[in-house]
Amino acid sequence: MRREYTCIICPIGCDMTAEIEDNEMVSLVGNNCAKGRVYVQQELTNPIRTIATSVLVKGGELPLASVRLNKPVPKASLFKVMAEAKKVILLAPVRIGQVALQNVAGTGADLVVTKHVDAIH
Amino acid sequence: MENKDVIIIGGGPAGLAAAVQLYKLGITNILILEREKHLGGILRQCIHDGFGLQRFCESLSGPEYAQRFIDEVRELNIPYMTEVTVTEVTAGRKVTAISRRGVMEFQAKAVALTMGCRERTRGAISIPGTRPAGVYTAGVAQSYMNLANIMPGQEVVILGSGDIGLIMARRLTLEGAHVKAVFEVQPYPSGLPRNIEQCLNDYEIPLFLSHTVVDVKGHSRLEGVTVAQVDEQYRPIPGTEQEYNCDTLILSVGLIPENELSLGAGLTLDSRTKGAVVDEDYQTSCTGIFAAGNVLQVHDLVDFVSIEAERMALSIQECFLSSQFGNAEIEIVVDASISYSVPQKTTGKKDFTLSLRPKRPGRNCTVFVKQENVTIARKKFAKVLPAEMIQLAIPAERIDPEKKLEITLI
Ligand SMILES: Cc1cc2nc3c(=O)[nH]c(=O)nc-3n(C[C@H](O)[C@H](O)[C@H](O)COP(=O)(O)OP(=O)(O)OC[C@H]3O[C@@H](n4cnc5c(N)ncnc54)[C@H](O)[C@@H]3O)c2cc1C
Ligand code: SF4
Numbered sequence: 297m298r299r300e301y302t303c304i305i306c307p308i309g310c311d312m313t314a315e316i317e318d319n320e321m322v323s324l325v326g327n328n329c330a331k332g333r334v335y336v337q338q339e340l341t342n343p344i345r346t347i348a349t350s351v352l353v354k355g356g357e358l359p360l361a362s363v364r365l366n367k368p369v370p371k372a373s374l375f376k377v378m379a380e381a382k383k384v385i386l387l388a389p390v391r392i393g394q395v396a397l398q399n400v401a402g403t404g405a406d407l408v409v410t411k412h413v414d415a416i417h
Numbered sequence: 418m419e420n421k422d423v424i425i426i427g428g429g430p431a432g433l434a435a436a437v438q439l440y441k442l443g444i445t446n447i448l449i450l451e452r453e454k455h456l457g458g459i460l461r462q463c464i465h466d467g468f469g470l471q472r473f474c475e476s477l478s479g480p481e482y483a484q485r486f487i488d489e490v491r492e493l494n495i496p497y498m499t500e501v502t503v504t505e506v507t508a509g510r511k512v513t514a515i516s517r518r519g520v521m522e523f524q525a526k527a528v529a530l531t532m533g534c535r536e537r538t539r540g541a542i543s544i545p546g547t548r549p550a551g552v553y554t555a556g557v558a559q560s561y562m563n564l565a566n567i568m569p570g571q572e573v574v575i576l577g578s579g580d581i582g583l584i585m586a587r588r589l590t591l592e593g594a595h596v597k598a599v600f601e602v603q604p605y606p607s608g609l610p611r612n613i614e615q616c617l618n619d620y621e622i623p624l625f626l627s628h629t630v631v632d633v634k635g636h637s638r639l640e641g642v643t644v645a646q647v648d649e650q651y652r653p654i655p656g657t658e659q660e661y662n663c664d665t666l667i668l669s670v671g672l673i674p675e676n677e678l679s680l681g682a683g684l685t686l687d688s689r690t691k692g693a694v695v696d697e698d699y700q701t702s703c704t705g706i707f708a709a710g711n712v713l714q715v716h717d718l719v720d721f722v723s724i725e726a727e728r729m730a731l732s733i734q735e736c737f738l739s740s741q742f743g744n745a746e747i748e749i750v751v752d753a754s755i756s757y758s759v760p761q762k763t764t765g766k767k768d769f770t771l772s773l774r775p776k777r778p779g780r781n782c783t784v785f786v787k788q789e790n791v792t793i794a795r796k797k798f799a800k801v802l803p804a805e806m807i808q809l810a811i812p813a814e815r816i817d818p819e820k821k822l823e824i825t826l827i
Pocket of ligand 1: 431
């Protein structure tokens with residue numbers, strides 16, 4: 297079976313065509329680099345994604361700090377990650393790189409802060 | 418009035434990269450003026466990742482990308498002022514700014530315009546119907562959600578397939594809203610393919626090409642929109658109308674350079690880029706006034722914004738060193754296959770990078786840069802999209818100063 301993919305790994309977004317038999321990739325054309333192949337392989341077995349969202353901050357100059365997953369998680373667990381993130385409240389100041397939530401929804405990935413938020417003086 | 422070597426207007430990625438580069442080149446009597454409370458520009462609200470892949474070889478979020486430059490500005494002790502709005506730039510490079518502390522005036526040897534862009538609004542694309550609440554541009558919805566923690570609505574329709582709209586489709590879905598569909602008037606998407614994939618397809622949000630909103634309903638709050646298919650002339654086709662109930666309509670219909678100050682200074686603008694006309698030094702029609710980043714041409718990738726701003730900084734240094742501010746006379750023109758090019762003029766004395774956008778998607782195309790029948794540069798592309806800016810190097814030694822440069826994509 298032939299299937300079309302758009303690689304999401306970098307902004308080039310290669311259009312790829314894979315020949316698939318019994319859920320195994322037998323050939324792939326259109327990928328500019330090896331990452332495209334890894335991506336299709338992953339899509340076939342267990343699609344993974346990273347997402348970004350925000351968590352609440354108390355006592356900060358902003359009400360929110362942006363966070364993102366430090367590694368991709370199975371697509372199916374994205375909404376669980378969001379539900380967990382909604383429960384987090386950090387105390388200002390928060391710094392980029394700070395872990396907002398460890399092993400979020402049991403995925404093994406952490407939610408990491410991506411914006412400095414200073415405390416209100 | 419204070420004298421400065423360079424005044425940089427706008428502390429977004431373009432302004433920050435320009436400042437850092439100027440400083441490293443030894444031009445230190447500079448000042449960044451930023452209207453907002455924080456440096457970083459629009460990236461502060463772009464919390465998704467995918468920034469910096471080219472530059473830092475890792476996938477950062479917008480705020481992290483901006484912070485790398487802000488950190489450099491701080492480490493180098495580059496002077497900047499926030500909550501200061503520039504209200505006027507004259508052709509003679511006098512810069513007037515206001516803040517809560519009052520009015521400030523500067524005389525600059527060079528001015529770097531890095532004010533970014535604005536979003537096209539409903540007025541700019543003239544959607545008929547009532548004027549209820551619940552109609553937002555994608556960037557405004559993004560700032561509500563990512564900066565102020567306000568949810569714009571629950572039942573959402575998106576008009577326009579620009580990247581910010583696609584990113585917002587995913588963001589709204591993850592936050593529990595129901596994004597019914599994205600409608601695009603063009604027969605092809607205007608956002609990047611990877612965003613169609615990971616923001617729409619992942620969440621089974623349908624994208625309808627050659628469709629537009631023909632009516633907006635609701636009194637105090639939006640209640641629904643009517644959508645129709647369009648023909649090649651973008652005219653709605655009668656009988657194809659469909660109703661969608663929704664409380665929110667997000668417009669992602671394009672960005673236009675922020676031109677207030679440029680107009681005030683009397684700069685020549687390009688009707689295609691909607692930004693200033695520049696030469697290969699990023700110098701505008703006004704000697705000593707330069708422009709880079711989204712104020713010059715709307716970029717899809719911030720990595721290119723930083724590079725462009727750094728090139729502009731280098732040009733400013735060269736102009737200072739030689740005390741010569743180029744006088745570009747060779748015109749660069751594009752044919753119907755191309756939306757625009759930057760620069761639009763060249764002195765013909767320096768190698769430079771030409772940026773352009775194709776009008777339509779295409780495969781296995783070649784960009785030709787010609788002077789009459791002589792090809793002076795060409796580059797082949799496996800795939801081109803209006804959503805992606807393309808670039809090629811132009812060698813000065815091959816340019817005939819008597820003739821214009823003509824660009825075509827075949
Ligand atoms: C809503 C939105 C979302 C975007 N999302 C993405 C994305 O996801 N990925 C991506 O790669 N690109 C994105 N872009 C494109 C993005 O704008 C560029 O990549 C990049 O931020 C442009 O940098 P800049 O410095 O040219 O402009 P900006 O980041 O817009 O910075 C301009 C700065 O100038 C300041 N300014 C303007 N006028 C004045 C004045 N008169 N006085 C003082 N200061 C002034 C502004 O406050 C602002 O801080 C987005 C753009 C918009 C509008
Ligand atoms: S295949 Fe390689 S070059 Fe193509 S989009 Fe994926 S990562 Fe980028």
